[in-house]
Amino acid sequence: MTAETNTLTSEERAAAAETKPAARILQNYIGGSWVSAKAAGLVDVTNPANGEVLARAPLSGRAEVEAAVAAASAAWPEWRARSVGERTEFIYAMREGFRQRVDELAASITRESGKVLSDARAEVTRAIEVLEVACASPMTMQGRILEGVARGINTETIRQSVGVCAAITPFNFPAMVPMWFLPFAIVCGNTFVLKPSEQVPLTSEIICHILEDIGLPRGVVNLVHGAHDAVNAILDSPEIRAVSFVGSVTTAKYIYRRAAENGKRVQALGGAKNYMIVMPDAVLDKTVSNILGSAFGNAGQRCMAGSVLVTVGSAQSKIMGRLKEEAEKLIAGDGTDPKVSLGPVISSAACDRIHEAIETGVREGAELLVDGRRPARVPAGGYFVGPTILNNVKPEMRAAREEIFGPVLSVMHVDTLDEAIDLVNRDPRGNGTSIFTENGAAVREYSRRVEVGMVGVNIGVAASPAYFPFSGWKDSFFGDLHVHGWDAVEFFTRKKTVTSRYFSAGETGKYFVEQGDKK
Ligand code: NAD
Numbered sequence: 325m326t327a328e329t330n331t332l333t334s335e336e337r338a339a340a341a342e343t344k345p346a347a348r349i350l351q352n353y354i355g356g357s358w359v360s361a362k363a364a365g366l367v368d369v370t371n372p373a374n375g376e377v378l379a380r381a382p383l384s385g386r387a388e389v390e391a392a393v394a395a396a397s398a399a400w401p402e403w404r405a406r407s408v409g410e411r412t413e414f415i416y417a418m419r420e421g422f423r424q425r426v427d428e429l430a431a432s433i434t435r436e437s438g439k440v441l442s443d444a445r446a447e448v449t450r451a452i453e454v455l456e457v458a459c460a461s462p463m464t465m466q467g468r469i470l471e472g473v474a475r476g477i478n479t480e481t482i483r484q485s486v487g488v489c490a491a492i493t494p495f496n497f498p499a500m501v502p503m504w505f506l507p508f509a510i511v512c513g514n515t516f517v518l519k520p521s522e523q524v525p526l527t528s529e530i531i532c533h534i535l536e537d538i539g540l541p542r543g544v545v546n547l548v549h550g551a552h553d554a555v556n557a558i559l560d561s562p563e564i565r566a567v568s569f570v571g572s573v574t575t576a577k578y579i580y581r582r583a584a585e586n587g588k589r590v591q592a593l594g595g596a597k598n599y600m601i602v603m604p605d606a607v608l609d610k611t612v613s614n615i616l617g618s619a620f621g622n623a624g625q626r627c628m629a630g631s632v633l634v635t636v637g638s639a640q641s642k643i644m645g646r647l648k649e650e651a652e653k654l655i656a657g658d659g660t661d662p663k664v665s666l667g668p669v670i671s672s673a674a675c676d677r678i679h680e681a682i683e684t685g686v687r688e689g690a691e692l693l694v695d696g697r698r699p700a701r702v703p704a705g706g707y708f709v710g711p712t713i714l715n716n717v718k719p720e721m722r723a724a725r726e727e728i729f730g731p732v733l734s735v736m737h738v739d740t741l742d743e744a745i746d747l748v749n750r751d752p753r754g755n756g757t758s759i760f761t762e763n764g765a766a767v768r769e770y771s772r773r774v775e776v777g778m779v780g781v782n783i784g785v786a787a788s789p790a791y792f793p794f795s796g797w798k799d800s801f802f803g804d805l806h807v808h809g810w811d812a813v814e815f816f817t818r819k820k821t822v823t824s825r826y827f828s829a830g831e832t833g834k835y836f837v838e839q840g841d842k843k
Contacts, residue, residue: 347377350525350549352388353532355395356542361388361549367522372438372668373658375705381525384550389517389557392546396488396515397563399543404485404513408462411511414540418507419455421534422448429530431660433498436524438667438707439622440659451503454790454808458507464813465512477825483817485513486589487565490558492519492579494571495670496625498527504794505568506531506545508812514566515544519558522551523670559583566815568807569593570627573727573753573799580802591803591815593627593796595727596755599748600630600784601770602639603741603761610782611760612646615733618758618784620654620711623666624731627800628756628778628785631728632717633735634744640737648693648713651733656699656710668707669730675707678730682712685723685734690714696731719747727753741766749775754797756786777801 349366351358365383370376382388403411422429426448433444469480491505502518509516520528532547548554558564559582569579569592576594583590600615618630635643659667669675679697686692696710709730717723717734724734738744748757758780759770771779777795780786788794793806805815 347379349380350382350529352382352384352392352549353529353545353547354388354392354543355398355546356536359391363388363550363553367551369436369523369525370671371435372670373660373706374703375672375707378436379526381522381549383522383553384548385553386557388548388550389519389554389561392517392548393488393561393563395543395546396517399541400485400487400515403510403515403541403544406513408465408511408513411513412459412461414538415455415458415461415507415511417538418534418540419452419459421538422452422455425530425534429499429527432527432530433524434659434667436526437495437498438659438670439625440664440667441662443622443667444659447497447500450500450787450790454500454503455507457790457808458511458812461508461511461813464810465817467819473823476829477823479821479823481819481821483512483813484820486816486818487514488517488561488563489514489566489568489816490517490519490561490564491568492555492558492571493521493569495521495523496622496627498524499531501570502528502531504570504807505812508808509566509568509816510540510544512813512816514816515546517546517548517558517564519548519550519554522549525549555579556582559588560586562586564588566590567592568815570807571595576802577799589803589805589815591805591807592801593794593807594800594802595729595753596627596629596796596800597632597725597727597751597753598628598630598756598758599632599634599744599751599776600758601634601636601741601744601748601760602643603636603759603763603766604638604642605762606639606643606760607762607782608642608646612643612650614758614760614782614784615647616650616654616711619733620651620666620731621785623656623669623709624733625669625729626785627796628787629729630756630758630784631732631734632724632747633733634747635735635737636741636744637739644693644715644735647735651694651711651713654711656696656702656708656731658703658706666711666731668702669709670707672707674730675709678709678728678732681722681726681728681730682714682732685714685717685721685732688718688721688723690717690721690723690734693735719750741769745770745773749773752798753800755800756780756796758782758784758786777806
């Protein structure tokens with residue numbers, strides 16, 4: 325192995341990590357205090373750019389979750405009794421806290437997840453956007469009233485908090501995904517337990533430091549590190565009323581079923597296989613750069629990453645040469661290096677899994693148009709895969725069926741838009757999709773017929789802004805109410821309907837008639 329290559333095997337990486345000094349053991353944040361978990365298990369948190377062990381996260385279990393839930397339950401009555409304005413003030417303060425710590429948050433995201441620093445900063449910006457939308461709660465939490473449902477009788481629907489809410493989040497957005505839920509949950513008067521991915525727990529620590537700095541009352545937000553045991557304890561806890569989840573399809577299905585069986589409201593976002601369709605009239609340069617950004621940004625580890633490209637008709641001959649040429653210019657490396665376009669993938673296991681998926685693609689007959697298996701000049705010890713393009717992929721191949729979740733673009737070619745729509749709709753997932761064309765009729769046809777929750781028109785990553793719902797379909801989402809936008813207020817509140825009359829006002833509404841007569 326040389327310092328300039330990445331040829332360590334998984335075993336060698338593990339041995340190298342073992343010789344490093346013991347890393348700090350993370351603590352949970354419960355009831356406003358940092359406390360050590362009693363659970364025996366620990367998991368290494370590594371910097372995927374060089375394999376350095378940054379910290380060790382405790383694998384909390386039922387006892388730690390119960391303590392967090394007890395703190396959240398105790399904090400709820402006082403927190404929900406506060407005015408909506410007061411709660412919103414805390415969200416304003418959080419936003420300021422995030423703005424002041426943008427650099428620190430972005431550096432932490434890059435360190436633990438590997439994404440390039442510009443992507444990490446963009447992620448923090450998205451988290452701030454959610455905070456800003458949550459600040460609208462004095463408007464968005466309003467109910468409805470109808471005067472005169474019968475003579476002298478009004479009916480009103482008000483929104484009240486649900487209780488203790490929990491979120492279980494994935495590795496690929498350590499700041500943004502927890503912030504999809506936390507601000508809306510607490511501004512609506514709920515208290516909250518966060519179980520971040522055990523692979524990226526450090527950024528959520530900084531988020532809790534921000535909450536301490538702004539003086540958020542103890543117990544309103546609690547942080548529990550861990551994996552399966554902590555998740556199961558959350559799903560079984562009778563006091564947790566709502567669970568938000570983001571992760572792979574298999575885990576999302578499991579979470580949805582078990583939480584629902586236990587009577588909770590659930591929103592469970594799963595994995596994706598996102599199709600990008602290129603029509604013959606697409607504007608070439610901008611289409612190519614959008615496709616590359618979508619497929620290889622964050623090393624392909626976005627749930628909105630375009631992982632299948634479908635060319636329609638003559639688009640194939642126009643785009644493929646340019647795509648290969650431009651993909652080969654992308655530089656893999658440490659995300660802190662500004663020259664780098666894509667950082668490492670999250671782990672040694674992910675690296676091995678992605679290599680295996682590429683090799684299977686080739687074995688099944690796809691053409692390896694761009695081979696990223698051995699990227700040049702990447703730092704030693706990191707988990708790097710360069711941009712990879714598998715061409716002439718067929719629907720039955722693994723490269724078309726599985727979410728590879730790495731920088732691998734599978735390319736298919738069809739003759740008509742109908743065939744492209746058919747491919748998209750045959751996929752069991754339906755998170756995002758993009759169409760590249762200047763033809764409005766094709767856009768209308770495509771948007772209307774695809775069974776996908778988010779559609780981009782000449783946009784490679786059509787993730788909804790925080791004031792709209794983030795709305796995957798089919799196996800990319802289990803639940804009814806989506807993430808952020810109006811759906812967030814619906815998810816984090818219960819509706820109560822009050823029908824009222826006052827006998828002193830007179831059952832017939834005479835009081836109003838008389839008052840009106842005096843004017
Ligand atoms: P993951 O499903 O492995 O883990 C997500 C969370 O679930 C983690 O907190 C983990 O500790 C927990 N978990 C994992 N397996 C579990 C099990 N068997 N029982 C209980 N808990 C379990 O996902 P990941 O690898 O962290 O994230 C990548 C996946 O997330 C990809 O599939 C990606 O598409 C998806 N994702 C989806 C969206 C979306 O909006 N739909 C957004 C981001 C990521």
